[in-house]
Amino acid sequence: MTLYFEDLTPGRVFKAGPVSVDATEVHDFALRYDPQPFHLDAAAGEASVFGGLVASGWQTAAYSMRMLAASELNTIANGLVGLQIDKMMWHQPVKPGDILTAEFDVMGRKHSRSKPGFGVVQLAWRTFNQRGDLVMSLENAIWVATRDSAAAA
Amino acid sequence: MTLYFEDLTPGRVFKAGPVSVDATEVHDFALRYDPQPFHLDAAAGEASVFGGLVASGWQTAAYSMRMLAASELNTIANGLVGLQIDKMMWHQPVKPGDILTAEFDVMGRKHSRSKPGFGVVQLAWRTFNQRGDLVMSLENAIWVATRDSAAAA
Numbered sequence: 001m002t003l004y005f006e007d008l009t010p011g012r013v014f015k016a017g018p019v020s021v022d023a024t025e026v027h028d029f030a031l032r033y034d035p036q037p038f039h040l041d042a043a044a045g046e047a048s049v050f051g052g053l054v055a056s057g058w059q060t061a062a063y064s065m066r067m068l069a070a071s072e073l074n075t076i077a078n079g080l081v082g083l084q085i086d087k088m089m090w091h092q093p094v095k096p097g098d099i100l101t102a103e104f105d106v107m108g109r110k111h112s113r114s115k116p117g118f119g120v121v122q123l124a125w126r127t128f129n130q131r132g133d134l135v136m137s138l139e140n141a142i143w144v145a146t147r148d149s150a151a152a153a
Numbered sequence: 154m155t156l157y158f159e160d161l162t163p164g165r166v167f168k169a170g171p172v173s174v175d176a177t178e179v180h181d182f183a184l185r186y187d188p189q190p191f192h193l194d195a196a197a198g199e200a201s202v203f204g205g206l207v208a209s210g211w212q213t214a215a216y217s218m219r220m221l222a223a224s225e226l227n228t229i230a231n232g233l234v235g236l237q238i239d240k241m242m243w244h245q246p247v248k249p250g251d252i253l254t255a256e257f258d259v260m261g262r263k264h265s266r267s268k269p270g271f272g273v274v275q276l277a278w279r280t281f282n283q284r285g286d287l288v289m290s291l292e293n294a295i296w297v298a299t300r301d302s303a304a305a306a
Contacts, residue, residue, distance in 0.1 A: 025185075032178075033215040034222055036232050049231055049296075057235050058218050062186040062211050069187055078202055079189050082210050085241035085291070138238070143202075 003076045004147035005119040008106050016071035017101035019063050021055060026096050029059045054093040060100075060136045061088070064127045067102040081143040083120065088138035092129065099130040107139070117149030156229045157300035158272040161259050169224035170254035172216050174208060179249050182212045207246040213253075213289045214241070217280045220255040234296040236273065241291035245282065252283040260292070270302030 030039035034056035037044030045053035069080060094100070107122040121144050127136040183192035187209035190197030198206035222233060247253070260275040274297050280289040 029215075033219045035219075036222060036227075038232060049234060056218070058211070058215050062182075062215070065209070065211050066186045066188075069189060074189075079191060081202060082243065086239045088238035088241065090235065 001075055003073065003144075005109065005111075005121065005144045006147045008109060008121045008144060010106050010108050012106045014071050014073050014104040015101070016067035016073075016104065018099045019066055021063065021094055021096055021098040021100065023096035026053075026055045026059060029062070030056055034058055050093050052093065052095060054095055057090045057136070060090065060094045060127060061138075063094075063100055064102050064125055064136060067100070067127075068104060068125070071102075071104065073104060076142075077145040078118075078143065083141040083143055086139045088136070090136050092133045092135045094129065094135050098135075100127055100135070102127045109144075111146070112143075117146055119144055119146060154228055156226065156297075158262065158264075158274065158297045159300045161262060161274045161297060163259050163261050165259040167224050167226050167257040168254070169220035169226075169257065171252045172219055174216065174247055174249055174251040174253060176249035179206075179208045179212060182215070183209055187211055203246050205246070205248060207248055210243045210289070213243065213247045213280060214291075216247075216253055217255050217278055217289060220253070220280075221257060221278070224255075224257065226257060229295075230298040231271075231296065236294040236296055239292045241289070243289050245286045245288045247282065247288050251288075253280055253288070255280045262297075264299070265296075270299055272297055272299060 038048035038050050038054060039056050042053045103126045105124040107124050109119055109121040112118040112120060120141050123140045123142060125138045125140055126134055129135050191201035191203050191207060192209050195206045256279045258277040260277050262272055262274040265271040265273060273294050276293045276295060278291045278293055279287055282288050
């Protein structure tokens with residue numbers, strides 16, 4: 001079962017997850033990509049604006065991508081190819097031990113003017129913790145092949 | 154030397170990098186967070202819209218964060234605390250062996266209405282490869298303490 005532009009009707013919702021926020025993974029990611037004290041050390045986290053050790057916001061995005069890539073949306077014909085991200089916000093800290101889930105809502109779509117056989121689909125990502133708190137949200141334009149183009153190939 | 158809101162005058166530019174895009178790191182990141190064939194396998198990459206194995210767009214963001222966290226901006230009093238990302242775009246594929254640099258431009262700023270002693274600073278991130286091609290750009294609002302608040306503490 002392959003998803004094409006025609007299948008991504010506005011209002012359709014794809015649920016994904018859960019993933020567990022692993023303490024070792026949080027430490028490794030921070031050390032490589034975002035080595036700030038509040039991502040690496042419990043005492044520094046407690047002294048920070050977050051009041052505790054928190055995952056890098058980029059790691060929350062990466063975990064959300066993991067959930068997206070394991071969702072039904074991973075059957076999009078040409079893969080998950082992002083064009084643009086807007087309104088990416090971190091609403092609540094994410095901490096080791098949290099369990100995340102995500103929802104991907106189709107907000108709108110349009111055929112490409114520059115590339116026949118493709119369209120741009122607008123997705124809203126929302127990531128939640130185990131208490132149902134929204135921890136991250138964003139809007140994401142992706143590039144999706146049309147079924148017509150596949151039939152013609 | 155600590156940076157406060159007052160120091161981040163519009164027009165100021167912070168340069169950062171380089172970082173090398175390491176083939177093992179690209180593979181590990183993709184396996185964990187974005188396991189799509191065109192991020193994991195050379196043949197699948199060649200058959201994809203990218204025409205070759207490419208790093209996850211989220212990894213390019215993570216490498217850019219690494220450069221930011223190693224730049225002079227890592228001396229911001231309260232750390233690098235992101236509020237929002239907009240207009241994040243991937244302009245060119247990033248491939249193993251590429252060497253990335255980044256520029257962080259102060260675009261604007263305003264005092265916080267809700268939290269005295271803090272302000273919001275707008276940064277433009279631009280990430281380039283070794284040929285000078287822009288590979289990623291975004292706009293990022295960050296949360297920065299004022300010098301006045303530090304003096305009063």
